[in-house]
Amino acid sequence: MCVSPLDEEKEKKGGKKMEMADLEKMHEKDLYPAVEKFLKTQKNCLSEYAGSELSLKRGKTSLRADVFGVSNEGEKTIYSCEGKKELN
Numbered sequence: 001m002c003v004s005p006l007d008e009e010k011e012k013k014g015g016k017k018m019e020m021a022d023l024e025k026m027h028e029k030d031l032y033p034a035v036e037k038f039l040k041t042q043k044n045c046l047s048e049y050a051g052s053e054l055s056l057k058r059g060k061t062s063l064r065a066d067v068f069g070v071s072n073e074g075e076k077t078i079y080s081c082e083g084k085k086e087l088n
Helices: 005-012 020-025 028-042
Strands: 045-058 061-071 078-087
Touching: 028 045, 028 061, 028 078
Parallel strands: none
Antiparallel strands: 045 061, 061 078
16 A cells, blocks of 8 residues: 555644645645655665755756655666756
């Protein structure tokens, strides 16, 4: 079974159903730990290669990911959550 990061945040709040008001008060960075845990437990990402705030630059192109993970299964998959690609 796949557990969403929002479900994990709900569990932290004593299992209460998250209301829209709760989501509106939540900041994006509040979800980073839950998303990182999701990538490690549900997507089999290596702990050493899962985290937040990844920045890569190659020539005039840069890539930034708020939360990232590299899977540990067969063909390596890189998960990037809310990534941005910029051409400088």
